[in-house]
Amino acid sequence: RKGCDETLLQTIIAMKPKRVVYVSCNPATLARDLRILEDGGYQTLEVQPVDMFPHTAHVECCALLVKKL
Known part of the structure; x- marks a missing residue:
């Protein structure tokens, strides 16, 4: 939940x-x-939200990034 470490x-x-x-x-x-x-x-x-836990406030998000040319 804290996100990625800056080093990563x-x-x-x-x-x-x-x-x-x-x-x-x-x-x-x-x-x-x-x-x-x-x-x-x-x-x-x-960025696509995904409701993995129906009937709760929790939502996962999947993001797709590509390297710029």
Whole structure:
């Protein structure tokens, strides 16, 4: 729930994968981490909420990012 560690995000950026799929249960940390990845050269293509726990307030979010050319 605390999001990704800064070291992990910088490692992902340094490895330069073509695509990153990020799954999060916390919209605030997801937004924070997506901004770091976007500043590192990625573009967020899609964010899809997924109701894994019906009848609760909890929602997972799946984000797809691609490396900018």
